[in-house]
Amino acid sequence: MRRMKKRTLFVGGGALLGVILLAVGWQALARPYAYQGSLIEPALPAAEIESLDQHGNLFRLSEQRGKVVLLAFGYTNCPDVCPTTLAQLKQIKNQLGEQANDAQFVFITVDPERDTPQRLQLYLEQFDPSFIGISGNRSDLEPIWQNYFVYQAKRDTGSAAGYIVDHTSRIYAIDKAGNLRLTYPYESGQDAILADVRHLIQE
Amino acid sequence: MKTDYTPYIVRLVVVFVVATLIAIAINEGAYLFQKDRNDRKAGTIQLVIPAGAAQRVAQGEPAPGIPEKMSFVVGDVLEVINEDSVDHQLGPVWVPPGTTGRLVLKEANRFSYSCSFSPDQYLGLDVRQRTSFTTRLTGLMISAPTLAAFLFIYSLAIYPLKPREKKVEVKA
Numbered sequence: 001m002r003r004m005k006k007r008t009l010f011v012g013g014g015a016l017l018g019v020i021l022l023a024v025g026w027q028a029l030a031r032p033y034a035y036q037g038s039l040i041e042p043a044l045p046a047a048e049i050e051s052l053d054q055h056g057n058l059f060r061l062s063e064q065r066g067k068v069v070l071l072a073f074g075y076t077n078c079p080d081v082c083p084t085t086l087a088q089l090k091q092i093k094n095q096l097g098e099q100a101n102d103a104q105f106v107f108i109t110v111d112p113e114r115d116t117p118q119r120l121q122l123y124l125e126q127f128d129p130s131f132i133g134i135s136g137n138r139s140d141l142e143p144i145w146q147n148y149f150v151y152q153a154k155r156d157t158g159s160a161a162g163y164i165v166d167h168t169s170r171i172y173a174i175d176k177a178g179n180l181r182l183t184y185p186y187e188s189g190q191d192a193i194l195a196d197v198r199h200l201i202q203e
Numbered sequence: 204m205k206t207d208y209t210p211y212i213v214r215l216v217v218v219f220v221v222a223t224l225i226a227i228a229i230n231e232g233a234y235l236f237q238k239d240r241n242d243r244k245a246g247t248i249q250l251v252i253p254a255g256a257a258q259r260v261a262q263g264e265p266a267p268g269i270p271e272k273m274s275f276v277v278g279d280v281l282e283v284i285n286e287d288s289v290d291h292q293l294g295p296v297w298v299p300p301g302t303t304g305r306l307v308l309k310e311a312n313r314f315s316y317s318c319s320f321s322p323d324q325y326l327g328l329d330v331r332q333r334t335s336f337t338t339r340l341t342g343l344m345i346s347a348p349t350l351a352a353f354l355f356i357y358s359l360a361i362y363p364l365k366p367r368e369k370k371v372e373v374k375a
């Protein structure tokens with residue numbers, strides 16, 4: 001009789017523990033994902049980018065639907081921000097593994113006078129040859145800069161290396177439906193961007 | 204004959220209880236005394252950038268509705284509503300016109316960011332770790348056993364225990 005009671009208590013306790021664990025697990029899974037970048041609400045339709053890439057092929061942002069696009073603005077003579085950002089994007093692409101097929105990395109110049117397609121190609125090859133590099137005439141690029149609220153201004157430092165360009169350093173994340181969803185300020189954590197991109201790919 | 208350790212165990216238990224009570228008193232006292240006024244539960248902090256803010260900042264005036272100093276706790280959600288006609292950057296949050304920028308502050312740190320609607324163009328964000336019940340409990344779990352060990356050794360030096368010997372009955 002006593003043994004029966006013990007067994008009932010044991011089974012009942014186990015079942016109760018199981019129910020509690022299930023409830024806790026369900027709660028954790030049901031919680032919506034919290035993006036780690038700066039979320040834009042409502043998401044804005046990403047403005048079209050139509051220009052020749054570093055290989056001379058026509059690139060259209062609208063043709064990237066179905067892929068998550070990470071977009072950055074910079075220039076090949078950039079001493080600090082751009083190499084750091086591109087190295088971070090390379091790491092993110094590597095960490096994505098097979099999921100990288102569902103992502104596109106785009107770098108648009110803010111220094112069209114010096115960044116020819118050939119120069120952009122050589123520069124991007126140092127990071128990842130699959131990265132898309134956009135250059136062109138200033139008049140072609142200005143509407144893109146405006147649409148993405150990109151600040152860019154040449155500054156003469158008196159250096160033999162020439163002028164530098166002060167520019168917006170944020171990374172833009174465009175979802176698979178072509179909406180501008182998130183931005184990341186310079187030096188955002190790589191793991192944070194990676195987690196968000198993974199989530200955008202799985203959406 | 205076997206050595207009876209019961210007096211040591213009793214002493215250890217008593218000392219542990221006393222040490223825990225002392226640790227609770229010291230920890231909680233220090234917590235109440237030094238409590239940060241910004242320490243609170245994480246929540247949503249909403250800021251509105253009014254229309255014309257960029258123009259006012261360009262004229263050197265501070266943007267209304269934006270506090271000069273901002274302190275947050277980990278887990279806070281910073282929500283910036285941009286009612287202006289131009290984009291704005293509030294620290295790590297970039298907000299195109301007519302949208303809301305939202306950021307979950309996940310790390311405790313002191314950030315210095317550019318800010319488009321601060322006259323000096325810079326903004327300091329202070330994100331602190333909240334002192335939760337778990338934090339205080341962790342502190343207690345570290346301090347109580349340490350204090351107990353110290354008190355136990357100290358008590359043995361002040362009031363030594365004489366080891367008792369237990370008689371073991373041996374059945375013939």
